[in-house]
Amino acid sequence: MDLNMVQAARLLLDAQDILLLAHRSPDGDTLGSCFALYYALQGLGKRVRVECADRFPKKYDYFLQDASFPAFEPRFIAAVDVADRKLLGEKDACYPVINLCIDHHPTNTGYAAARLLDPTQAATAQLCFSLLREMQLPITPRIADCLFTGITTDTGGFRFSNVTAQTHRTAAELISLGADAAGINTRMFETKSRSRLEAERLVMETLEYHFDGRCALIHISQEIRARSGAAEEDLEGVAGLPRQIEGVWLGITLNERPDGYKISMRSGALINASEICAQFGGGGHKRAAGCMVEGGFAAVRAQLLAAAAPFIEAAQEPS
Amino acid sequence: MDLNMVQAARLLLDAQDILLLAHRSPDGDTLGSCFALYYALQGLGKRVRVECADRFPKKYDYFLQDASFPAFEPRFIAAVDVADRKLLGEKDACYPVINLCIDHHPTNTGYAAARLLDPTQAATAQLCFSLLREMQLPITPRIADCLFTGITTDTGGFRFSNVTAQTHRTAAELISLGADAAGINTRMFETKSRSRLEAERLVMETLEYHFDGRCALIHISQEIRARSGAAEEDLEGVAGLPRQIEGVWLGITLNERPDGYKISMRSGALINASEICAQFGGGGHKRAAGCMVEGGFAAVRAQLLAAAAPFIEAAQEPS
Numbered sequence: 001m002d003l004n005m006v007q008a009a010r011l012l013l014d015a016q017d018i019l020l021l022a023h024r025s026p027d028g029d030t031l032g033s034c035f036a037l038y039y040a041l042q043g044l045g046k047r048v049r050v051e052c053a054d055r056f057p058k059k060y061d062y063f064l065q066d067a068s069f070p071a072f073e074p075r076f077i078a079a080v081d082v083a084d085r086k087l088l089g090e091k092d093a094c095y096p097v098i099n100l101c102i103d104h105h106p107t108n109t110g111y112a113a114a115r116l117l118d119p120t121q122a123a124t125a126q127l128c129f130s131l132l133r134e135m136q137l138p139i140t141p142r143i144a145d146c147l148f149t150g151i152t153t154d155t156g157g158f159r160f161s162n163v164t165a166q167t168h169r170t171a172a173e174l175i176s177l178g179a180d181a182a183g184i185n186t187r188m189f190e191t192k193s194r195s196r197l198e199a200e201r202l203v204m205e206t207l208e209y210h211f212d213g214r215c216a217l218i219h220i221s222q223e224i225r226a227r228s229g230a231a232e233e234d235l236e237g238v239a240g241l242p243r244q245i246e247g248v249w250l251g252i253t254l255n256e257r258p259d260g261y262k263i264s265m266r267s268g269a270l271i272n273a274s275e276i277c278a279q280f281g282g283g284g285h286k287r288a289a290g291c292m293v294e295g296g297f298a299a300v301r302a303q304l305l306a307a308a309a310p311f312i313e314a315a316q317e318p319s
Numbered sequence: 320m321d322l323n324m325v326q327a328a329r330l331l332l333d334a335q336d337i338l339l340l341a342h343r344s345p346d347g348d349t350l351g352s353c354f355a356l357y358y359a360l361q362g363l364g365k366r367v368r369v370e371c372a373d374r375f376p377k378k379y380d381y382f383l384q385d386a387s388f389p390a391f392e393p394r395f396i397a398a399v400d401v402a403d404r405k406l407l408g409e410k411d412a413c414y415p416v417i418n419l420c421i422d423h424h425p426t427n428t429g430y431a432a433a434r435l436l437d438p439t440q441a442a443t444a445q446l447c448f449s450l451l452r453e454m455q456l457p458i459t460p461r462i463a464d465c466l467f468t469g470i471t472t473d474t475g476g477f478r479f480s481n482v483t484a485q486t487h488r489t490a491a492e493l494i495s496l497g498a499d500a501a502g503i504n505t506r507m508f509e510t511k512s513r514s515r516l517e518a519e520r521l522v523m524e525t526l527e528y529h530f531d532g533r534c535a536l537i538h539i540s541q542e543i544r545a546r547s548g549a550a551e552e553d554l555e556g557v558a559g560l561p562r563q564i565e566g567v568w569l570g571i572t573l574n575e576r577p578d579g580y581k582i583s584m585r586s587g588a589l590i591n592a593s594e595i596c597a598q599f600g601g602g603g604h605k606r607a608a609g610c611m612v613e614g615g616f617a618a619v620r621a622q623l624l625a626a627a628a629p630f631i632e633a634a635q636e637p638s
Contacts, residue, residue: 157476157477157478158476158477158490158500158504159476159501159504159505159508159509160501160504161501161505163494163500163501163504164494165490165491165492165494165495166491167491168487168488168490168491168494169487169488169491171477171484171487172484172485172486172487172488172491173484175482175483175484175487176484181477181482182478182479182480182482185477185478185479185482186478186480186587189478190475190478190559190562190563191563191564191565192563192564192565193564193565194564194565197523197526197564201520201523204516204520207516240509243509244509244510244511245510245511245512245513245516246510246511246512246513268505
């Protein structure tokens with residue numbers, strides 16, 4: 001059942017012993033949204049806890065500063081920024097019933113009993129901001145930090161096409177409420193570990209062009225990870241690199257996994273990456289999508305290029 | 320003489336045959352501000368022209384779309400985003416008297432007959448936005464594009480510490496007025512030429528650490544420029560790379576010139592890069608400053624490190 005803001009606010013206000021679920025490989029939006037809700041609902045005296053199949057990357061440590069997760073049997077479970085219950089990872093099996101899903105992904109599969117979904121929002125954190133306003137809960141500087149983190153990370157630091165006037169107005173409000181915008185942006189975007197730097201250098205050596213330079217592809221192999229010492233979280237954003245090259249409409253990143261490849265696609269306005277990834281059981285946004293493909297590098301690459309070909313050809317026509 | 324917004328607006332409204340001067344090596348803020356004023360003042364039927372010692376980088380071409388510069392003997396000359404008249408480059412000698420300077424650099428030398436200076440503003444474009452409002456001139460989508468470009472480039476896409484709630488509110492207003500935020504951001508930040516990519520790779524090979532990793536230094540040699548085929552404008556933002564490395568407080572870029580080195584410094588909160596550059600006759604902002612140093616690479620590097628040493632040592636104390 002799709003809820004509006006008022007209904008979702010009512011549901012959360014009535015809930016007790018709340019478990020908030022972030023998606024696996026957690027990013028700034030899922031964690032920022034979860035922790036904003038955590039601090040706000042905890043402020044009402046409720047028992048609340050955040051769970052995620054994967055550990056929280058170090059750069060989000062500051063969310064945890066005042067967090068303590070009580071042990072309790074959840075009576076209300078909300079998945080936040082989780083488009084598909086598969087993205088709960090190991091948590092999927094633990095919680096067969098999800099009471100509420102708060103999300104902005106257009107590909108949301110509607111797995112929850114109730115859903116607050118607004119695909120026009122740049123970030124789930126933007127939805128959570130409206131939700132806290134609707135619930136008339138105080139937005140402390142810590143909560144403002146959480147929400148700002150969600151918005152800035154899901155918009156690539158206010159750079160992506162999902163940014164609207166409203167996004168900037170919300171950012172202005174969050175800064176007025178005490179969000180440490182510069183500190184968060186530095187932490188999220190302007191800090192690279194030495195191993196990230198080395199990984200980036202090695203990955204860029206794998207760069208290859210296809211379809212007359214319209215498609216660029218990079219390969220993050222296990223070997224590169226081992227040689228650079230880069231952890232998964234060090235590699236955040238690397239998938240954005242091929243798309244940035246002049247003339248490239250579609251950037252594809254093959255991230256080696258034990259059983260195949262985790263694929264990230266980034267595209268320009270002409271190509272719907274989400275539709276290409278959907279052919280492999282994945283999804284996401286038009287310009288940023290992902291999927292998993294089993295097999296060796298050459299086979300996976302061939303499949304991906306074959307799937308991308310008609311999109312690139314179709315995109316070529318109007319120009 | 321320092322003017323307030325009302326006085327500066329009056330001066331511009333009364334002016335005729337206006338020449339707007341951008342600084343050499345023009346960036347998004349000097350050009351965005353100049354062209355916003357150009358379109359707005361031209362809309363009043365005035366004769367206006369923009370000049371710059373260096374040619375406009377290709378990525379700002381869209382400013383020029385509806386621009387035609389009439390020939391006239393200037394009767395009013397305004398320098399926009401120009402901290403020091405030396406930064407006018409070859410234009411310095413042509414125009415001994417500057418009637419008005421509109422700027423946000425705290426190091427502004429006060430060379431103009433009148434000055435509208437506000438160092439609390441993230442960009443000169445933000446000042447120009449207020450000025451156009453004060454003059455009650457319409458802000459067309461084209462003017463909004465120019466102003467948005469100035470603000471987004473001078474804040475590193477809303478990432479730097481100079482961003483305030485007001486910066487985001489202005490961005491929201493400009494988007495509402497028709498600024499193509501996503502298109503501008505893509506053009507400014509998300510597009511790298513293949514030669515830029517190659518230059519970046521070569522430059523990162525020159526990376527060296529000093530002072531226990533607190534300072535990182537890179538060298539953009541003529542050879543790297545030649546090998547990569549990168550033009551000056553392709554290299555914009557490269558100076559930001561060393562500062563981004565974890566643990567680095569001061570990033571120094573040595574950009575080889577025929578007669579020495581153009582130095583860019585970027586620093587974290589602990590170090591005032593502008594004070595270091597001032598020792599070499601340069602200046603800028605606390606966290607982003609520059610200067611010129613004559614000599615060979617080894618000598619220039621030694622001088623810079625010697626000048627930086629006390630700042631890095633002093634910064635180490637509080638921690």
